Amino acid sequence: MLYIRIRLIKSLSMNFSINTSIEILERTPNTLEAMLQGIDEEWTANNEGPETWSVYDIVGHLIHGEITDWIPRADIILSDNPHKAFTPFNRFAQFDDSKGKSLKVLLDEFKVLRKKNIEHLKSKNITATALELKGIHPAFGEVTLAQLLSTWVVHDLTHIKRIVVYMAAQYAGNVGPWKAYLSILQK
């Protein structure tokens, strides 16, 4: 007799919605503040050498995204203007923009910008039809508004992940044999 073992692996998969997306987007500034505000600079100011980012740089990068990326691109998609090409995003702008600012200032700035952007998003009353409207990404070509907004959500989560991975790496030398159990320290 033949037994077949069925692996009951479900795939985590949610449908996109504006409301569930906003649940993440509106929490990110408070998450970063809870995690980082008032923490010793040793945790946040160091990077791993040229072309790598510190926690401080990541917060600057998120600010630049609020100003030049997500909402400006959504507005291009939603506008009546037939020109639908996005401006390429500058992944290094924060190195100039953040100069002289404390992490506290950046966290506050991010919070204000994100709040304004969520209000802007809500004010658009985006319909299911509008979610399928398209813009032109500099590398990918056509992308939909739903894809852009989903990416905004996942981008937030990506950078929360990077922040905790960097901070964990700072303590990699201190955990002794436990390193074997801590997947966050395996590179």
Added chain:
Amino acid sequence: MLYIRIRLIKSLSMNFSINTSIEILERTPNTLEAMLQGIDEEWTANNEGPETWSVYDIVGHLIHGEITDWIPRADIILSDNPHKAFTPFNRFAQFDDSKGKSLKVLLDEFKVLRKKNIEHLKSKNITATALELKGIHPAFGEVTLAQLLSTWVVHDLTHIKRIVVYMAAQYAGNVGPWKAYLSILQK
């Protein structure tokens, strides 16, 4: 003439200290609350099948650690009792312990327990000498108090990472071509 290019890759590396460790440990409950409180259950209740954990399960696991792992093990190391073997940690206790509790209840429970444990840790006035005292881990054998406390910190960061990786996975099907840019979605 020979030029040698030096790669300026620094290693992220902080020395262990009780104070910098507490900076992370005391923030984790607020970080989780900022990230998860009031969020739709769709983000937090699902797992990827048998033997995988949901976000909800992770919070239960952190609670179990507060009760049976970190501080009880530190107390074994610091006590005058010559018996230094740790009790093995039950990684599945949360499936019974959390039953019937909402995520909000678990987040509040974790916050109260963590606060009490940090107060307990501070009350011990742990010296540099005490940090080198040892306990016996069921798998690794001798481990120091500094290694245990460092692992507590990295363990928090590991689970914040897992939570955002799970949540990002929920939206993997919605980002379209951006998937290529989002390392958090590569398994």
